[in-house]
Amino acid sequence: xxxxxxxxxxxxxxxxxxxxxxxxxxxxxxxxxxxxxxxxxxxxxxxxxxxxxxxxxxxxxxxxxxxxxxxxxxxxxxxxxxxxxxxxxxxxxxxxxxxx
Amino acid sequence: xxxxxxxxxxxxxxxxxxxxxxxxxxxxxxxxxxxxxxxxxxxxxxxxxxxxxxxxxxxxxxxxxxxxxxxxxxxxxxxxxxxxxxxxxxxxxxxxxxxxxxxxxxxxxxxxxxxxxxxxxxxxxxxxxxxxxxxxxxxxxxxxxxxxxxxxxxxxxxxxxxxxxxxxxxx
Numbered sequence: 001x002x003x004x005x006x007x008x009x010x011x012x013x014x015x016x017x018x019x020x021x022x023x024x025x026x027x028x029x030x031x032x033x034x035x036x037x038x039x040x041x042x043x044x045x046x047x048x049x050x051x052x053x054x055x056x057x058x059x060x061x062x063x064x065x066x067x068x069x070x071x072x073x074x075x076x077x078x079x080x081x082x083x084x085x086x087x088x089x090x091x092x093x094x095x096x097x098x099x100x
Numbered sequence: 101x102x103x104x105x106x107x108x109x110x111x112x113x114x115x116x117x118x119x120x121x122x123x124x125x126x127x128x129x130x131x132x133x134x135x136x137x138x139x140x141x142x143x144x145x146x147x148x149x150x151x152x153x154x155x156x157x158x159x160x161x162x163x164x165x166x167x168x169x170x171x172x173x174x175x176x177x178x179x180x181x182x183x184x185x186x187x188x189x190x191x192x193x194x195x196x197x198x199x200x201x202x203x204x205x206x207x208x209x210x211x212x213x214x215x216x217x218x219x220x221x222x223x224x225x226x227x228x229x230x231x232x233x234x235x236x237x238x239x240x241x242x243x244x245x246x247x248x249x250x251x252x253x254x255x256x257x258x259x260x261x262x263x264x265x266x267x268x269x270x271x
Contacts, residue, residue: 002109002149004220008212010113010146014120014139016205021124023197027183029129029175033136036167037120040143043155045212051150051231054224056239059231062155063240066162067251071258073167077174078265084178 007048014041028080028090032073039069109149116142127183129175133168140164151223152231 014037021034043062050058084090119139126132140163147156229235240248 001221002105003216003218005213005216005218006109006113007146007150008216009209010116012208012212013117013205014143016201016208017117017120017124019204020198020201023201024194025124026189027129027180029171029178029180030124030132033123033132033171036163037123037136037139040140040163043159044143044146047147047150047152047155051152051223051227052220054226054230056230056235059152059155059236060239060244063158063236064247064251066158067255070162070167071254073170074258074262075265077170078262081174081177081266090178090180 004048004052008045011041011045011048014038014044026091026093028083028092028095029077031092032076032080036069036073039065105149109146112142112145112149115139116146127185129180130172133171133175136171137164137168140168150231151227154231154233154236 018034018038018041021037022031025031025034043065046058046062046065050056050062080090083095087095089095116139119135119142123132123135123139126135140159144156144159144164147153147159
């Protein structure tokens with residue numbers, strides 16, 4: 001039988017891989033995709049708690065997280081396109097106009 | 101039957117972890133995006149094992165259908181070339197980042213895997229009912245009607261913001 005802690009273990013591994021992606025990669029789009037991966041692992045842990053406890057609230061929260069992730073993806077990709085138009089690159093080491 | 105569930109879980113978990121690692125390590129952004137789609141597919145299979153049918157379908161439609169198509173479009177619009185090899189750009193900062201992330205993975209894994217060991221061994225008997233679109237729809241439109249409206253407003257704001265940001269030529 002697959003117990004609750006297997007699902008939570010899978011979720012924590014996926015979250016840490018997402019963190020590695022954000023910290024190591026320099027391409028803004030891939031950093032963005034790693035953030036989506038982390039969203040996904042959080043959704044997985046919420047849904048596993050929801051169905052092991054028989055409580056619907058976790059799935060409602062996941063529904064809203066997906067809606068917010070869609071909005072965030074649209075805005076973030078628009079920002080990346082605007083940045084690429086101005087700077088000609090999406091490497092975040094070269095985009096440092098707000099850095100002190 | 102119970103063994104079958106375990107086999108499916110292990111298969112989906114291996115696909116998910118493999119595609120996540122490949123997503124982080126590929127040089128070409130398009131293959132990264134395709135591996136991320138594979139990862140979403142595996143995770144939606146895990147949702148089906150948890151009897152959350154509606155969320156699994158939403159994951160396929162919204163994440164794999166809409167969001168990843170947007171990502172692929174942007175990658176193809178920007179016409180990016182391959183990055184440097186990861187092994188050519190190793191710095192102390194990256195090594196520290198990877199070590200700290202592995203530490204984080206260990207911490208999360210120990211807390212979640214061993215902390216919840218033996219606490220819950222079976223899916224709740226009502227899980228099959230609450231995962232259905234019927235039940236979730238009733239909850240969303242009766243109990244959570246106001247948050248649904250707020251989410252709609254947020255999506256509208258996001259659409260307007262994306263159009264404004266992507267259209268305007270900055271001086």
